[in-house]
Every structure is written in structure tokens, then in C-alpha cells.
Amino acid sequence: KKKKENDLLAVINEININNQYISGFEERKADSFETDRKIYSGIFSQHLRNLYKDLTEDKFTLNWNDVLYFHKRYAAEFYRMPADEALLKLPSVPSYQYQEYLIERKLLGKLNIQSFKVRFVCGFRFERNEYELFKIFQSDEHFIFDVEGRRMYLIDEELKDLDTSENESNQVSIISQLKRKNEELEETIEERKRKLPDDVESVLKDYLRNLESVDIMSKIFDVNEETNILRAMLNLNLNN
Template sequence: MSQSKRRLTRLKLLANFFENVDIIAIYIKTDIIHNLFNENQTLDYNKLELFHLQYTDSLIELLTKIKKKKENDSLAVINEININNRYIEAFEEKKNDSFETDRKIYSGIFSEHLKNLYKDLTEDRAMLNWNDVLYFHKKYAAEFYRTEFDEEKLKPNSVPFYQYQDYCIERKLLGKLNIQNFKVRFVCGYRVERDEYELFKIFQSDEHFVFNVEEKKMYLIDDEDLESLNTNENESNQISIINQLKRKNEDLEETMEFKKKSLSEDVELVLKDYLRNLESIDIMSKIFDVNEETNILRAMLNLNINN
């Protein structure tokens, strides 16, 4: 009886692992048979041992093999999750939190730059140092500027420009900036290969303009083109990588849990046959007359459990 109890314990652990309704039903039926012998000492325990040898042991052997393979597969997934977590931690440690602060400061610097540009144009002089505003894209474009966008929407139209040093500013834009005292806000940046664009919003208006860094031009962008662009605040590509890795880990964990409990169609069919056979016999009179050749689990042990 103690050996029978140990078998039941192993079968229960397997039922808990797979959470399969047929395995649970088989465990319950086996437990009932065990208790019949446990509560009736006049029964021949050798018949219970024969039942376990021909049924329970084969089932336990099969499920143990499948469980071991699934645990090995899960170990590989867990290893991948752990590696992803190490990368996430490393990226989070290096995450640059100064961009948001510098973005606001840059808006003020660019506003002052535009004001001085207008002053130089009206007084016919050229005193500006463009490095005062070019520092920002040099520092942040590679990590923060958006790379997926329709570049044609940011290209300049054929409009009149003022020439200032090596740079051009649309005449209409300069007039609108003057009305708002040259106050602007940096919205976001875009980057494709070596071309970089910065989008600005004019203070107290719905108007936006583009600073085309490569072509050294500033010009208004129309509403239709603007609506087709992603104008959300720039996000570090390291944060994007972090979010991708986190989503990957969530998918891996979900898939691992599903695969842990799933069984191949062949195994599912054999389990149903096993349960049907177990439930179709008269426990007290026939279960102990099972011939060796009727043991359906012998074939089950030869299944390709890799699927």
C-alpha cells in the first residue's frame, strides 16, 4: 500500500503540473481504486500491484518524459528571459534623463537665436554663431530623433527666402515669428541617414516650421503634411529597445506557460483511451484480469513526444 501511495503522489504532482482534465480524472479514478484496497484488507494487494504495473507505472513514465522535455524547453526560454532582463537593466542604468530638460532650454536658446537673426537682417549685419543652436542635434539626434517618417512631408516648398550667412529663412515665417516675439517651442526631431530635421511650434499659434539642418533652411510646414507626421515627443531609442525587450519577455512567459500545459494530439488521444478503458471496466471483478497485450500505454511510450 505504501508503494501504491507513492505512485499516487507522483501521479498527483504530474496532474498538477499539466493541469489537464483527463490526467486529473485518471488520478481521481486511480485514487478511488487505491482507497478500495486501503479500506478493505481482505482484497489481494497483489492485484493492486498488477494494476499499477500495467496502468499507472506506464502513465507515470510517459508523463515524466514529457514533463522533463517541457522543463528543458522552459529552461531555454527562462535563460533567454534572464539575458533580456540583463540588457534591460544595463540600458536603464545608462538612460539619459537630461533630454527633457535640455529640450526646454533649447527652445529658449532657439527663440533668442531667431530674434538675433531678425535683428541682424534688419541692421544688415551677420553676427550670429550657428553653433549656439547646432549643438543640440549633435548631442541628441543619434539617440532621440525619430527615424520612421515620410521625409517628403518635411521638405521645403518653393517659397521666397531671406539669405543669412549660409542659412535661409522663409520670409513669411520670419514675419509670423516677429508677431509672436520669436518665441518658439521645440517639438521633436527627425533623422534619416545624414539628414536631420527639427520641428518647432510658434508660440500662441497653431503654426509649425521646420529647421532643415542639412540644407540650412527654415520654413513653414502646412497642416496637411503636419497631420501625417508623428509629432509626439522624442523617445530615446534605448527606451524603445527596453520596451521591445519587455514585450518580448511577456510573450515568452505567456508562450512558455501555454506550452508547459499543452500536449500533442497523439498523447491527448491516448489519455482519452486510457481514461475510457479505466472507466469502462468493473473495478471489483475485471480490472485485475487485464492481459499484458491489452495495455494501451505500451504504444503510448513509443510516441514521438518531441511534438
């Protein structure tokens, strides 16, 4: 009985630990990435606006860490891995150079028309490189920020072959597995309460067979009493 109680306690503890992990993950996901994604769009818009201003005034005042923080914080968990990096890393195009970064000339012109307002759509990850997809405000135009390549350029035809839905944490599948595991554990709790541990049941059955083989005439009362008790235990299977 003590062993059965310990087994049940272990199952309940596992369910509680899983629930704590699930709750912590869901709260962090809701409060963090979704909010920061919107803030990041505004920060990147201002960064582009300042970049254009610097180019026109022939100066360099930007700190790229102002926009690089986002992929460092979220890429490993949220950015999706595309099937083909070639869809994201496009050939060189005529570009302006700003410090170590290149921005496509045509892209900068389109950004200027829309006052540099952009929206972060989603991020992609391929091995050690990250790519961020942005949409230009009030248009159907999109562009890529190649983080490691330090380039920004328009993207068009390749979009149809890319999954551009909102990023989800790669831990979603883990959470689903934990929820299914908890359901299975909860279903076994009642069964564990009723069922004797296999090793205990085996010992009792062996002992019952031994008692039944004893010379009934020699110890009829004692043997019958023990036999009846064991049969009752096995039949009830510790229902109570």
C-alpha cells in the same frame, strides 16, 4: 551539481547586467533629453531674435553652433524616421539670406509678431539629414528647420501626415526586450534548480540500464544498492 550551480550563476549574472543597462538608460533619458529639449526651445528663440536684429542692422554676428549642438547630441537616438521626406523638404519660398542660411520671409514676419518665442516639438531623421519641427508661441503655426539644407520655412498641410508626438529614444524597444528576457530568465531559475542537466541525466539513465542488465545472481547486493541510488536520483531530479 557544480555544473548546475554554474548555470544558475550565469543566469543571475545576465539578469543583473540587463538591470544595470535598463536603470542607466532610464536615468539618462529622464535627466537628459526632456530637460535639454525645453532649454533648446529658449536657445532657439533667442537665436531667431538675434538673427532678426542682425538682418535689420545688416550685420552677421551669429554662431550657428549655438543651435546645431542639439541635433548632433540627440538625432541619432531620438529623432524619428518619417515615411516620406517630401513631407518635410518643401519647395523653395521667398526668403531672407543670413550667411549660408535661408529663412522664409513670411515666417520671419510671424515670428516677429510673437517676439520670436518658439517651442521645439520634435525631430525627424532621414538618412543623413535632420529636420526639426517648431511651434510658434500662442499660435497654431509651425515651421521646419532643415538642418542640412540650412533652411527655415512654414509647414501646414503636411502636418496631418506626420507623427508630431514627442520623440522617444529608439532604445525603448531594446529596453522592453531586456525586461521580457529577464522575466523569462527568472521563471527558469526554479526549474533549473530542480532539473538535472540533460547530459548528466542521460549518463545516469544509461548507467541504470547497464546495471539492470547485469546478472543479478552474481552481484545482487552491490547492484541493487547502486540501482536504488540511481533510481532515487532520477526520480528526485535533484530537488534538493
